[in-house]
Amino acid sequence: MSEKDRAPVARTVLQQCLHARLQVKPAGEKSEAQFVQVSSQLYPVTQLLNHPHGLMLLPPGFTIKMVSFKHDIDRGMVIHICFFKGATDDILPKMVSTLLNLRLCEAESGKMVSVLELPGSLLIVPQATLGGKAKGRVMQYHNNINKEDGLRLYGSFVSLCEKEVAPAAAEAGVKVKHGTYGNRQVLSLDTNGPYTHLMEF
Amino acid sequence: MSEKDRAPVARTVLQQCLHARLQVKPAGEKSEAQFVQVSSQLYPVTQLLNHPHGLMLLPPGFTIKMVSFKHDIDRGMVIHICFFKGATDDILPKMVSTLLNLRLCEAESGKMVSVLELPGSLLIVPQATLGGKAKGRVMQYHNNINKEDGLRLYGSFVSLCEKEVAPAAAEAGVKVKHGTYGNRQVLSLDTNGPYTHLMEF
Numbered sequence: 245m246s247e248k249d250r251a252p253v254a255r256t257v258l259q260q261c262l263h264a265r266l267q268v269k270p271a272g273e274k275s276e277a278q279f280v281q282v283s284s285q286l287y288p289v290t291q292l293l294n295h296p297h298g299l300m301l302l303p304p305g306f307t308i309k310m311v312s313f314k315h316d317i318d319r320g321m322v323i324h325i326c327f328f329k330g331a332t333d334d335i336l337p338k339m340v341s342t343l344l345n346l347r348l349c350e351a352e353s354g355k356m357v358s359v360l361e362l363p364g365s366l367l368i369v370p371q372a373t374l375g376g377k378a379k380g381r382v383m384q385y386h387n388n389i390n391k392e393d394g395l396r397l398y399g400s401f402v403s404l405c406e407k408e409v410a411p412a413a414a415e416a417g418v419k420v421k422h423g424t425y426g427n428r429q430v431l432s433l434d435t436n437g438p439y440t441h442l443m444e445f
Numbered sequence: 446m447s448e449k450d451r452a453p454v455a456r457t458v459l460q461q462c463l464h465a466r467l468q469v470k471p472a473g474e475k476s477e478a479q480f481v482q483v484s485s486q487l488y489p490v491t492q493l494l495n496h497p498h499g500l501m502l503l504p505p506g507f508t509i510k511m512v513s514f515k516h517d518i519d520r521g522m523v524i525h526i527c528f529f530k531g532a533t534d535d536i537l538p539k540m541v542s543t544l545l546n547l548r549l550c551e552a553e554s555g556k557m558v559s560v561l562e563l564p565g566s567l568l569i570v571p572q573a574t575l576g577g578k579a580k581g582r583v584m585q586y587h588n589n590i591n592k593e594d595g596l597r598l599y600g601s602f603v604s605l606c607e608k609e610v611a612p613a614a615a616e617a618g619v620k621v622k623h624g625t626y627g628n629r630q631v632l633s634l635d636t637n638g639p640y641t642h643l644m645e646f
Contacts, residue, residue, distance in 0.1 A: 257458055257641055324641045345582055358582065373640045381546055381559065383642065433634040439574045440458055440525045441584065442643065 252444035253331035254339060255374045257324040260349055260439040264322050264367045266315040266423050267430040315421035320364030326374035327389040327397050339445045340404040348441055363412035366405055368422035369429050370398050391426060398425045453645035454532035455540060456575045458525040461550055461640040465523050465568045467516040467624050468631040516622035521565030522550060527575035528590040528598050540646045541605040549642055564613035567606055569623035570630050571599050592627060599626045
């Protein structure tokens, strides 16, 4: 089956940014607090810092990894990404190559260049809602890939992006940041024109 | 021809926001300055205010409309919109009704509701880049509607949205803001999870 005959298995929405910030919240968490990761569990910073003993009380065997979940990039591109049923690992190299080499960004000169040419940073945001289809007034997500496969594909996609951006990262200080699959993503975006593009694969 | 048989004539990308701000810049203008509209011409605020005579020097016959081009909304939905060749006015009522009544927003309770039910504000952003198709490394926009028809459809779309939102606007203080068709749109977005959706018509 030729590529054009099959239904898309991945959808991306691309936005240019001057600055973008992503904060990951555990599902259902309402507060705006920042989070640090304590081993595999999440505690609000305030809960840790305000402990009455002045120390962080941790279950035995836990080690503290002070990982801030606030991910910032400056100039570059935000990639909102969603995989559909039928997506496999073999689509990833072409996806990454296409997204990073397409002339989607405006250089200082006004010329359109790719994010690698800019060079710009990447903020990758897993966005399951992109797979939604309206049925009456309700959005349904039946065509989205299952969580396990989606998590694996997302991880591989991020790794491939990091590998492609690595040479520019060393030279120009650009970076690849990404959200956490399956969690609520809290995004702030400053643009100089969002230049929103849709690319399906 | 049934609706499902034809190619889409309009594409929208929808993002939820806690706050969104849009600034319109004339094409090619690089500075970050705010703008006011002086009749049909645009001058940077600084250029007007720093005039050596302390007065704004205007060509004869011009009237000053001190319209700020900074458009803010608080909680609500950003609609990025692009019309394709073949789009006509008769698609607009269904588009507006669908977008405003689909349950795309998360209420305080966690329940998904429409932007009218929330009730939330709208920020409508004309986004020609959404019509892009990749050819090699270059994005092409051959399928986009011509500027005259696009401008008319965009204007009507905004008017219909304003009409639909009017009852909630009076009661709950929500509003409809929009960008200027054909100009660069400078968007800043704060989300509580962008919940990016794609809807085509």
